[in-house]
Amino acid sequence: MSGNEAMAEAAVLAGLDAYFGYPITPQNEVTAYMSQRMAEEGRVFIQCESELAAINMVFGASATGKRAMTSSSSPGISLMQEGISYMAGAQLPAVVVNVMRGGPGLGNIAPSQSDYFQATKGGGHGDYRNIALGPATLQELVDCMPLAFDLADQYRMTVMLLIDGLTGQMMEPVILEKKSGRKLPPKDWALTGAENRGQRIVRSLLLGNGALENLNYQLQKKYRHIEKNEVICEQYKVDDADIILVAYGIAARISRAAVDMARENGIKAGLIRPVTLWPFPSEVINKAAENFRIFLTFELSCGQMVEDVRLAVAAKSPVLFYGRPAGGIPTVEDVFEQIRQLTFKEKVEK
Amino acid sequence: MNKEIFDMGRIDIAWCPGCGNYAILKTLKQALAELEILPANLVVVSGIGQAAKAPHYFKTNVFNGLHGRALGPAVAIKAANPSLVVIAESGDGDMYGEGGNHFLHTIRRNPDITNIVHNNMVYGLTKGQASPTSPIGFKTPVQVNGVFLEPFNPLAVAIALDASFVARAFAGDIEQTKEIIKKAITHKGYALVDIFQPCVTYNKLNTNQWFKDNTYYLDDSHDPHNRIEAFKKAIETYKLPLGIFYVNEDKKTFEENVGELTKSNKPLFEYELDMKKLSDSIERFKSVSK
Ligand SMILES: Cc1ncc(C[n+]2csc(CCOP(=O)(O)OP(=O)(O)O)c2C)c(N)n1
Ligand code: SF4
Ligand SMILES: [Mg+2]
Numbered sequence: 327m328s329g330n331e332a333m334a335e336a337a338v339l340a341g342l343d344a345y346f347g348y349p350i351t352p353q354n355e356v357t358a359y360m361s362q363r364m365a366e367e368g369r370v371f372i373q374c375e376s377e378l379a380a381i382n383m384v385f386g387a388s389a390t391g392k393r394a395m396t397s398s399s400s401p402g403i404s405l406m407q408e409g410i411s412y413m414a415g416a417q418l419p420a421v422v423v424n425v426m427r428g429g430p431g432l433g434n435i436a437p438s439q440s441d442y443f444q445a446t447k448g449g450g451h452g453d454y455r456n457i458a459l460g461p462a463t464l465q466e467l468v469d470c471m472p473l474a475f476d477l478a479d480q481y482r483m484t485v486m487l488l489i490d491g492l493t494g495q496m497m498e499p500v501i502l503e504k505k506s507g508r509k510l511p512p513k514d515w516a517l518t519g520a521e522n523r524g525q526r527i528v529r530s531l532l533l534g535n536g537a538l539e540n541l542n543y544q545l546q547k548k549y550r551h552i553e554k555n556e557v558i559c560e561q562y563k564v565d566d567a568d569i570i571l572v573a574y575g576i577a578a579r580i581s582r583a584a585v586d587m588a589r590e591n592g593i594k595a596g597l598i599r600p601v602t603l604w605p606f607p608s609e610v611i612n613k614a615a616e617n618f619r620i621f622l623t624f625e626l627s628c629g630q631m632v633e634d635v636r637l638a639v640a641a642k643s644p645v646l647f648y649g650r651p652a653g654g655i656p657t658v659e660d661v662f663e664q665i666r667q668l669t670f671k672e673k674v675e676k
Numbered sequence: 677m678n679k680e681i682f683d684m685g686r687i688d689i690a691w692c693p694g695c696g697n698y699a700i701l702k703t704l705k706q707a708l709a710e711l712e713i714l715p716a717n718l719v720v721v722s723g724i725g726q727a728a729k730a731p732h733y734f735k736t737n738v739f740n741g742l743h744g745r746a747l748g749p750a751v752a753i754k755a756a757n758p759s760l761v762v763i764a765e766s767g768d769g770d771m772y773g774e775g776g777n778h779f780l781h782t783i784r785r786n787p788d789i790t791n792i793v794h795n796n797m798v799y800g801l802t803k804g805q806a807s808p809t810s811p812i813g814f815k816t817p818v819q820v821n822g823v824f825l826e827p828f829n830p831l832a833v834a835i836a837l838d839a840s841f842v843a844r845a846f847a848g849d850i851e852q853t854k855e856i857i858k859k860a861i862t863h864k865g866y867a868l869v870d871i872f873q874p875c876v877t878y879n880k881l882n883t884n885q886w887f888k889d890n891t892y893y894l895d896d897s898h899d900p901h902n903r904i905e906a907f908k909k910a911i912e913t914y915k916l917p918l919g920i921f922y923v924n925e926d927k928k929t930f931e932e933n934v935g936e937l938t939k940s941n942k943p944l945f946e947y948e949l950d951m952k953k954l955s956d957s958i959e960r961f962k963s964v965s966k
Binding site: 348349350351354357358361362365373375376401432 | 802818
């Protein structure tokens with residue numbers, strides 16, 4: 327099973343009720359897999375006429391209280407931003423998977439991490455956030471799926487899963503299991519038929535005096551709560567490290583191996599690996615920056631997450647960046663070389 | 677003029693051997709050459725897909741835009757420079773699916789452009805999902821039990837919107853297709869040419885032979901100025917008619933309607949700055965803001 331298919335199966339097991347998609351490489355396996363599995367399970371599958379249709383169908387299905395998702399790749403996700411913004415305003419849960427490809431524009435289909443800004447800063451218009459998850463292994467990817475649906479339901483918001491084409495095609499053994507640890511609130515907002523109860527309205531249009539301001543404060547309160555409670559991040563050999571890499575997803579896999587290589591060569595390197603890209607593990611990074619260390623952010627982009635790392639480090643330590651855009655994937659040796667040069671420079675400076 | 681003027685020389689072509697796109701590309705170049713349209717005066721605009729790659733193999737001005745969005749830029753290019761010949765060329769998924777809304781409204785707008793659609797009834801580039809024109813029962817890795825949606829009928833839709841030129845061709849018949857394309861390009865106003873194109877890799881149902889067996893040409897008894905008859909032909913399914921279904925020469929084009937622009941038929945870039953007009957309007961704004 328490829329990463330794309332494993333993720334799709336994990337979504338089915340997580341209780342996905344309705345999937346909506348539109349073809350785009352490199353995630354067509356998700357749609358193909360869903361078309362069969364959702365039919366087998368007697369659930370909803372629709373190949374839409376466009377990504378705009380897909381996200382609005384997610385919007386509709388979600389409004390009925392059902393678990394809905396879509397998947398696409400960068401250009402398609404850009405098209406969906408208007409709908410995602412409306413869902414943020416209407417406070418509806420949704421899961422959106424972005425199998426990222428190189429941009430801007432049509433770019434290419436090579437692995438990329440250049441949609442970090444879009445996923446973590448809202449992406450569409452308005453003051454809102456999505457929870458963004460950036461799993462690094464297939465096991466973590468399939469574990470993220472039930473988590474994504476639970477987070478979406480708990481906080482009534484979009485959870486965005488970011489992977490790349492390489493992860494989508496990767497084969498790795500995974501254990502698929504239904505995990506739903508969380509106690510979720512009742513969906514007392516869902517459009518389920520108004521018999522024996524009052525009317526419910528799904529909307530993001532708030533014209534009344536102060537209504538929009540109130541909604542925004544309510545959203546911000548929710549976001550602060552999430553920032554406090556939902557950060558997931560792995561720290562690998564950080565305690566005694568002189569150089570700390572910060573990387574997520576596919577870049578974190580490479581970084582981890584580069585850290586091991588550095589250690590074998592007597593360089594004390596470590597890795598901080600955010601799994602939740604928003605909420606970002608700012609506190610963990612800030613704490614790690616207390617003792618002077620060099621931070622090296624590695625991304626398959628021209629530098630996006632590095633801005634959040636800089637904010638988190640808050641000038642307590644230097645933050646450097648290494649990355650390549652649009653399909654250039656540095657090897658473990660390349661990253662190790664970056665680490666080695668840094669230690670060398672540091673020695674010279676001392 | 678020889679069609680080679682549009683050829684790129686030795687280049688890698690990303691299409692499968694045997695794909696109907698080769699014939700359409702060649703036929704279009706031939707038609708343009710016979711009309712003596714110079715590469716410098718032509719812009720080929722496309723979206724995304726296998727069909728939309730055609731302009732990559734075309735030595736002329738090329739605009740390769742977003743998936744589903746060839747028509748917007750094509751309209752704007754024509755409006756900005758009406759002296760150019762503008763062809764919007766893409767696939768069925770691109771024009772009728774993702775770009776379906778633009779298709780409707782471009783017909784209403786009636787710009788003097790030619791819209792060529794490589795209709796292989798499948799999403800080729802993304803590896804074989806059903807497209808808006810896939811026939812009922814068509815099986816794919818996504819439509820495992822076969823398509824059950826009513827196929828989109830571009831000709832019927834175009835005629836319903838009183839499009840100014842509506843035709844259908846078949847990639848396998850170079851001579852007739854070339855004549856149809858020539859008429860579409862010389863026609864004043866929006867011209868749709870939907871071209872049946874075999875996709876040898878992902879459409880094993882609508883093959884070259886299938887198109888041969890299931891199409892026929894409209895003959896002289898068909899009056900392309902009769903909209904009702906044209907519509908009747910467009911919804912025929914037993915055998916699919918080819919040829920020019922409908923023509924309405926009486927419609928004003930978008931560029932004509934815009935008026936000011938086309939009075940001189942002068943492209944935007946040739947307009948000179950009128951200093952007096954500019955300073956007058958600045959003065960006007962100043963007095964308003966006081
Ligand atoms: C916004 C966006 N969504 C999806 C895609 C992926 N995509 C590329 S081409 C294509 C469809 C192509 O089908 P068609 O227009 O029929 O062209 P063909 O390849 O069959 O010639 C799709 C869905 C994309 N490039 N951009
Ligand atoms: S997939 Fe089909 S449409 Fe695309 S190049 Fe191959 S034969 Fe042509
Ligand atoms: Mg097609």
